[in-house]
Amino acid sequence: MNLVREIIAAGKRIENHILKTPVLHSPFLSELNSGEVFLKLESEQYTGSFKARGALNKILKLSDEEKRKGLIAASTGNHGQGFARAVGISGTRGTIILPENTDPSKVEALKSYDVRLEFFGKNSLEAELHAKSEALKRDMIWVSPYNDYDVIAGQGTIGLEITSQLDHVDAVLGCIGGGGMMSGVSTWMKHESPMTRMVGCLPENSPEMYLSVQQDEVVILDNPKDTLSDGSAGGLEVGAVTFDICRKLVDDYILVNENEIAKAIRYIVEKHHKIIEGSAGVSVASFIKNPGKFRNQRVVIIICGANINAEKLKKIL
Numbered sequence: 505m506n507l508v509r510e511i512i513a514a515g516k517r518i519e520n521h522i523l524k525t526p527v528l529h530s531p532f533l534s535e536l537n538s539g540e541v542f543l544k545l546e547s548e549q550y551t552g553s554f555k556a557r558g559a560l561n562k563i564l565k566l567s568d569e570e571k572r573k574g575l576i577a578a579s580t581g582n583h584g585q586g587f588a589r590a591v592g593i594s595g596t597r598g599t600i601i602l603p604e605n606t607d608p609s610k611v612e613a614l615k616s617y618d619v620r621l622e623f624f625g626k627n628s629l630e631a632e633l634h635a636k637s638e639a640l641k642r643d644m645i646w647v648s649p650y651n652d653y654d655v656i657a658g659q660g661t662i663g664l665e666i667t668s669q670l671d672h673v674d675a676v677l678g679c680i681g682g683g684g685m686m687s688g689v690s691t692w693m694k695h696e697s698p699m700t701r702m703v704g705c706l707p708e709n710s711p712e713m714y715l716s717v718q719q720d721e722v723v724i725l726d727n728p729k730d731t732l733s734d735g736s737a738g739g740l741e742v743g744a745v746t747f748d749i750c751r752k753l754v755d756d757y758i759l760v761n762e763n764e765i766a767k768a769i770r771y772i773v774e775k776h777h778k779i780i781e782g783s784a785g786v787s788v789a790s791f792i793k794n795p796g797k798f799r800n801q802r803v804v805i806i807i808c809g810a811n812i813n814a815e816k817l818k819k820i821l
Contacts, residue, residue: 505653507653507656507657507660507688507691508691508692508695510653510654510657510660511657511660511661511663511664511688511691511692512664513657514557514561514654514657514658514660514661515661515664517561517564517565518557518560518561518564518658518661521550521560521564521593522549522550522556522557522560522661523548523549523550524665525544525545525546525548525549525662525665526545526548526669527542527543527544527545527666527669527670527804528542528543528545528776529541529542530542530543530775530776532771532775532776533788533791533792533795533803533805536791536792536795537791537795537796537798537799537800537801537803538799538800539674539798539799539800539801539802539803540801540802540803541791541798541802541803541804541805542670542802542803542804542805543772543776543804543805543807544662544665544666544804544805544806544807545778545807546662546784546806546807546808546809547778547779547780547781547784547807547808547809547810548810549809550589551582551585551586551589551811552582552585552781552809552810552811553582553585553586553735553781553808553809553810553811554582554659554662554685554806554808554809555582555583555585555586555587555649555659555809556585556586556589556590557586557658557659557661557662558583558586558649558650558652558654558655558656558657558658558659558684558685558688559577559583559586559587559589559590559647559655559658560586560589560590560593560658561654561655561657561658561661562590562647562652562654562655562658563575563587563590563591563593563594563596563647564590564593564594565654566594566645570645571594571595571596571645572596573643573644573645574596574597574598574599574642574644574645575587575591575596575597575598575599575644575645575646575647576598576599576600576601576635576638576639576642576644576645576646576647577598577599577600577601577635577646577647577648577649578600578601578602578628578631578632578634578635578636578649579600579601579602579628579631579649580602580603580606580607580610580628580631580734580735580737580738581606581607581610581613581614581734581735581811582610582735582809582811583649584600584602584610584614585610585613585614585617585811587600587619587647588600588614588617588618588619589617591617591618591619592617592618597619597620598619598620599619599620599621599622599638599644600614600619600620600621600622601622601623601624601631601632601634601635601638602614602621602622602623602624602631603623603624603625603626603627603628603630603631604623604624604625604626605626605627606623607734607813608813609811609813609814610811610813613811627728627737627738628737628738628739629724629738629739629741632648632649632738632741633741649682649684650681650682650683650684650685650687650740650744650746651682651684651740651741651743651744651745651746652684652745653745655684656684656687656688656691656745656746656749657688658688659684659685659687659688659689660687660688660689660691660692661688662685662688662689662806663676663688663689663690663691663692663693663696664692666689666693666804667692667693667696667697670802670804672697672802673693673697673700673802673803673804674699674700674701674798674801674802674803675700675701675702675703675798675801675802675803675804676689676690676693676700676701676702676703676803676804676805676806677703677705677758677787677790677791677803677804677805677806678702678703678704678705678787678805678806678808679704679705679706679733679735679736679783679784679786679787679806679808680704680705680706680713680714680736680750680754680757681710681712681713681733681735681736681737681738681739681740681783682713682736682738682739682740682741682744682746683704683713683740683744683746683747683749683750684746685806685808686702686704686746686750686754687745687746687749687750687753689702689806690702690749690750690753690754691749691753694753701755701756702753702754702755702756703754703755703756703757703758703790704750704754704756704757704758705757705758705759705760705786705787705789705790706733706736706757706758706759706760706786707731707732707733707736707737707759707760707761707762707765707782707786708759708760708761708762709728709729709730709731709733709737709761709762710725710728710729710731710733710736710737710738710739711759712724712725712728712738712739712740713739713740713746713747713750713757714757714759716739716740716747716751717747717750717751717754717757720751722740722741722742722743722744722747723739724739724740724741724742725739731762731765731782732762732765732766732769732782732785732816732820733765733781733782733783733785733786734782734783735781735782735783735808735809735811736782736783736786756797758790758793758794759790760786760789760790760793764789764792764793765782765785765786765789766785766820767789767792768780768785768786768788768789768792769781769782769784769785769788769812769817769820770820770821771788771792772784772785772788772807773821778807778810779810779812779817780807780809780810780812781808781809781810781811781812782812783808783809784806784807784808784809784810787805787806787807787808788805788807791803791805
């Protein structure tokens with residue numbers, strides 16, 4: 505598969521159903537590196553997250569016969585909302601498997617869509633493996649949150665937009681969970697701008713992709729710690745196509761702790777008056793922790809989502 509060609513096709517396929525999100529110049533962050541820092545505001549996307557892109561591309565690409573089988577996904581929230589919205593746009597029926605401990609605010613958000621909700625497991629990976637098993641049992645189409653080239657191509661349209669909005673980018677920072685977003689964006693950026701440095705950002709409490717790349721094999725943590733970056737928590741499955749892509753194309757990794765993530769969320773509220781979720785805070789925190797790495801450079805930080813529990817946000821503030 506030519507993933508660059510698929511990203512171009514995805515851009516055309518989904519463009520009438522998504523927002524071309526702005527890149528906002530941040531004078532505050534730019535002061536830290538004596539350069540230019542831009543925020544790619546996927547937090548302003550439909551459903552409040554970049555996940556609206558990948559699921560939509562996957563579902564719109566399905567044949568009528570595949571759509572008639574029904575679709576199934578697993579998600580802690582953002583992929584679920586993107587999936588649910590895509591199901592509605594395509595006129596299909598869908599089921600979402602959620603971990604039993606899913607944030608109640610995200611469950612409420614999903615209830616506003618015409619999809620069936622089922623609960624299984626203690627974390628994202630357990631829910632995901634169960635959903636894949638149920639897809640086989642029920643003969644339904646499985647829509648992965650990240651381990652699917654069509655989903656990756658959809659997320660890669662973020663990169664396509666960045667290169668159309670800025671003529672030169674030295675570095676792109678983005679949070680990594682399963683790796684779908686950074687796999688797609690890195691694929692596009694390395695094709696269009698090979699010298700752009702791709703930086704994967706992860707919470708110290710759930711750094712599965714970082715550990716996997718370090719050990720050259722997929723690492724699954726048995727008891728991952730809680731993190732404000734719940735949208736990226738849970739890691740990746742063995743055999744995930746994102747592992748090889750990130751291993752080849754992501755140039756550097758930065759890990760941040762929970763206090764640093766909270767400070768970054770607060771920083772964006774105070775400086776830009778925008779609400780961001782924990783996984784977006786991871787990327788901002790990674791830059792704030794290491795501005796010297798990007799001195800005099802033009803940097804894009806992907807603000808991947810805005811879906812944060814109101815009570816959690818109040819505590820952080």
